[in-house]
Amino acid sequence: MAKLFIFGIGGTGSRVLKSLSMLLATGVDFGEYIDEIVPIIIDVDKSNEDLTRTIEILKNYEAVHSAVAANRANYKGFFQTKQTNLYPLNGNEYRLTIEDVQGKTFGQYIDYQTLTGAQKDLANLLFSGSQEDRGLHKPLLDMDMAIGFQGHPKLGCVVLNQFKGNRDFDTFAENFAPGDRIFIISSIHGGTGAAGFPLLLKNLRNANVPTPNSAHLNNALIGATTVLPYFQLKEGDIKSADFISKTKAALQYYLKNVNPSLNSMYYIGNSTNTHNYENNKGGINQKNEAHFIEFAAAMSVVDFANQDINSIALQGKRFMEFGVNNFTNAIDLSVLGEVSKKMIHKPLAQYHFFKMYLDNQLRKSINCQPWSNRGKIKITKDFINPKNGFYQILDTFNQRFDEWTREMADNDPKFVPFNKGAGLLHSISNISHKNSTLNYWKSNFVLFDDYLNAAERNIGDLSIEQKFIELFNEATSKLTKRINLTI
Amino acid sequence: MGTIYCWFESLFGQDLAEHLWGWDMGTQDYTKANQFNTIGLYMLVVSIFMVVFFYYILNHPRFNRWWSWSLILGLNAGLNFLYAWLITLSDLSNNFISDDLVYIRDVNTNQIVTQKLSESNCVYFGIANTLIACLFFIIFSFTVRWWSKNCSTCPYPN
Numbered sequence: 001m002a003k004l005f006i007f008g009i010g011g012t013g014s015r016v017l018k019s020l021s022m023l024l025a026t027g028v029d030f031g032e033y034i035d036e037i038v039p040i041i042i043d044v045d046k047s048n049e050d051l052t053r054t055i056e057i058l059k060n061y062e063a064v065h066s067a068v069a070a071n072r073a074n075y076k077g078f079f080q081t082k083q084t085n086l087y088p089l090n091g092n093e094y095r096l097t098i099e100d101v102q103g104k105t106f107g108q109y110i111d112y113q114t115l116t117g118a119q120k121d122l123a124n125l126l127f128s129g130s131q132e133d134r135g136l137h138k139p140l141l142d143m144d145m146a147i148g149f150q151g152h153p154k155l156g157c158v159v160l161n162q163f164k165g166n167r168d169f170d171t172f173a174e175n176f177a178p179g180d181r182i183f184i185i186s187s188i189h190g191g192t193g194a195a196g197f198p199l200l201l202k203n204l205r206n207a208n209v210p211t212p213n214s215a216h217l218n219n220a221l222i223g224a225t226t227v228l229p230y231f232q233l234k235e236g237d238i239k240s241a242d243f244i245s246k247t248k249a250a251l252q253y254y255l256k257n258v259n260p261s262l263n264s265m266y267y268i269g270n271s272t273n274t275h276n277y278e279n280n281k282g283g284i285n286q287k288n289e290a291h292f293i294e295f296a297a298a299m300s301v302v303d304f305a306n307q308d309i310n311s312i313a314l315q316g317k318r319f320m321e322f323g324v325n326n327f328t329n330a331i332d333l334s335v336l337g338e339v340s341k342k343m344i345h346k347p348l349a350q351y352h353f354f355k356m357y358l359d360n361q362l363r364k365s366i367n368c369q370p371w372s373n374r375g376k377i378k379i380t381k382d383f384i385n386p387k388n389g390f391y392q393i394l395d396t397f398n399q400r401f402d403e404w405t406r407e408m409a410d411n412d413p414k415f416v417p418f419n420k421g422a423g424l425l426h427s428i429s430n431i432s433h434k435n436s437t438l439n440y441w442k443s444n445f446v447l448f449d450d451y452l453n454a455a456e457r458n459i460g461d462l463s464i465e466q467k468f469i470e471l472f473n474e475a476t477s478k479l480t481k482r483i484n485l486t487i
Numbered sequence: 488m489g490t491i492y493c494w495f496e497s498l499f500g501q502d503l504a505e506h507l508w509g510w511d512m513g514t515q516d517y518t519k520a521n522q523f524n525t526i527g528l529y530m531l532v533v534s535i536f537m538v539v540f541f542y543y544i545l546n547h548p549r550f551n552r553w554w555s556w557s558l559i560l561g562l563n564a565g566l567n568f569l570y571a572w573l574i575t576l577s578d579l580s581n582n583f584i585s586d587d588l589v590y591i592r593d594v595n596t597n598q599i600v601t602q603k604l605s606e607s608n609c610v611y612f613g614i615a616n617t618l619i620a621c622l623f624f625i626i627f628s629f630t631v632r633w634w635s636k637n638c639s640t641c642p643y644p645n
Binding site: 368374441442453 | 636
C-alpha cells in the first residue's frame with residue numbers, strides 16, 4: 001500500500017484540503033492503491049485564516065482517525081483514511097516552510113539594494129509594477145511577503161523557487177517511496193498557487209542528487225487540480241477583473257510546460273453566478289467561505305487516488321473537467337454525475353445522518369438505549385462530556401463540518417445537499433422517500449436507534465471510541481439503504 | 488402449579504384451595520379436575536406471551552424504559568387477576584364448588600351455620616394469581632431479554 005502526498009498551495013489549496021478532510025471524514029474511499037495521505041501546505045502567509053482553519057481541521061481529523069483506526073488494519077467507515085503530518089513542529093503543522101520570507105519585502109528578499117548595473121535594470125524591468133495598498137500605489141519591490149504574493153505570481157516564482165535544498169522538501173522526499181503518488185492543488189488566478197504549482201512540478205520531475213529519492217520523484221505518478229476563477233472580489237487592492245487574463249496566460253504556459261509532466265490534470269472553475277468576496281490580501285482577514293468548486297476539486301484527489309495502477313494514464317495524456325447535470329444556482333447531490341455520485345453520495349449522506357443524530361438525539365438516547373448501555377464497553381454521558389478528549393475533538397471537527405456545509409449553502413452557486421429542516425429520512429435534498437405504515441412505527445430517530453441497537457450486537461472487542469464510531473457506521477449505512485440511496 | 492399457588496393459601500383460603508385441587512364431596516376425594524394446573528397454564532401462557540410481546544414484537548426503541556416494561560407487567564397482572572377471579576367466581580356462583588367447602592351446615596337440620604367461601608376469596612385468589620404472574624413475568628423477562636434488540640436493557644441495564 002502506498003501514500004498520496006497532497007500539496008495544497010496558497011489559499012485555494014488550503015480550502016480544497018479542508019473540503020478533502022471533510023470528505024475523508026465521511027468515509028469516502030481512497031481505493032485499494034492508497035492507504036495513507038500526507039497533506040503538505042505551501043503558503044507563506046502564515047496568519048491566513050483559511051490556512052489556520054484547515055490546519056485545525058487536519059489536526060482534529062488525524063486525532064479522530066488515530067483513535068478510531070488504532071489496531072484495525074482493515075477499518076472502513078468514518079475517518080478511515082490514515083493521515084500523516086510530516087512537519088509536527090508546533091505552530092507549523094502540515095506546512096512546508098518557505099524560508100527567509102517573514103518580515104521581508106520582496107526587494108529585501110532578492111537583495112535589490114546590492115544589485116548593480118544590468119542586474120538592477122533587469123530586476124526593475126521584471127518587477128516594475130505596483131500594488132495598490134489602502135488606496136496608495138506601492139512598488140512591488142516594497143511588498144511585504146508575510147501575507148503572500150497578493151495575486152502576483154511573478155513574485156511567487158522567485159520566492160518559491162527554493163525547493164531544492166529546502167529542509168522540509170527533503171523531509172518529504174525522504175518519505176517518498178516507489179508506488180507513492182503526488183497530487184498538487186492550486187489556483188491559477190492567484191499568486192502563491194499560480195506560481196508554486198509549476199515550480200513544484202518542475203522540482204519533482206527534475207529532482208536530482210542530493211534530493212533524497214530523486215529518481216523515484218522523477219517517475220512518480222503526479223496528478224494536479226488547477227482551480228480556475230470561481231469567485232469575484234469586491235473593489236479593493238486585488239483586482240478580480242484580472243483573473244481571466246491571468247488565467248489565459250497561465251493556461252498557455254501550462255499547455256507546454258506543465259501538462260506534459262502530469263499523469264492526470266483536472267480543470268475546474270465557474271465563471272457565472274459567482275460570489276463577491278471581501279477583498280483581503282491575506283492575513284487573518286482572508287477567510288473565504290467554503291465553495292462547491294473546492295468540494296468538487298477535492299473529489300479530483302479521490303478520483304486520482306482511485307486510478308488503477310495498471311492503467312493509469314501516461315504523462316500528458318489525461319485531462320479532466322468537472323460538470324454537473326442540470327446546473328442551477330442550488331446544486332444538490334442529485335445533479336452530480338454518476339462517477340461523483342458513486343464516490344460521495346453514500347458516505348456524505350451517512351455522515352449527515354450521523355451529525356443529525358449527534359445534534360438532535362444523542363443526549364436523549366444515551367444511557368437509555370441498549371447501544372449505549374449494553375455490553376462490556378458502555379457509552380455513557382461521561383463519554384460525550386465536552387471535557388472528554390475524544391468527543392471534544394470530534395465535536396470541534398463537526399462544528400467545522402457544520403460551518404463548511406453552511407458556507408457552501410450560502411455561497412454562489414449554492415451547494416445544498418441537505419435539508420436539515422426536514423425529518424431525518426427526508427433530509428437528503430431531492431432523494432424521495434415514501435412513507436409506509438411501518439415507517440411511521442419506526443421512523444427517523446426511532447429507526448436510527450433501532451439500527452444502532454442492532455449494530456451494537458455486531459460490535460467486537462473495540463475501544464469505546466471505536467465502538468461509538470462503528471455503531472454509527474453500521475446504522476447510517478442501513479439508513480441509506482432504507483432511503484434507497486444505493487450508490 | 489398448585490404448590491406454588493398454595494404459597495398464598497393463607498390469602499385466599501384453604502377451602503378454595505381444596506376446590507382448586509379437585510375436591511369432590513361426593514367421592515370424598517380429589518376426583519375433579521385440578522384447576523391449579525389450568526389456571527397456572529393460562530397464567531404461564533399469558534405471561535410468556537406478554538414477555539415475548541414486549542421484548543420481541545413491540546421491541547421498540549421508545550418503549551424500552553422501565554415504565555413501559557412496568558405497563559406490560561401491569562397488563563399481565565390485570566389479565567391474570569381477571570381470569571383467576573372470574574373462574575373461581577363463576578364456580579362459586581354456579582355452585583361448582585363442593586358444598587362442604589363453601590358452607591358449614593348443621594348436621595341435623597342441614598341449615599347453613601357458616602359460609603366459609605365468599606366472593607372475597609375469589610378476589611384474593613385473583614390477587615394471588617397476579618402475584619405469581621408478576622413473579623413469572625419477571626423471571627421470563629430476565630431469561631429472554633438478552634436477545635431483544637431494543638429492550639434487552641429493560642427494566643434496567645445488565
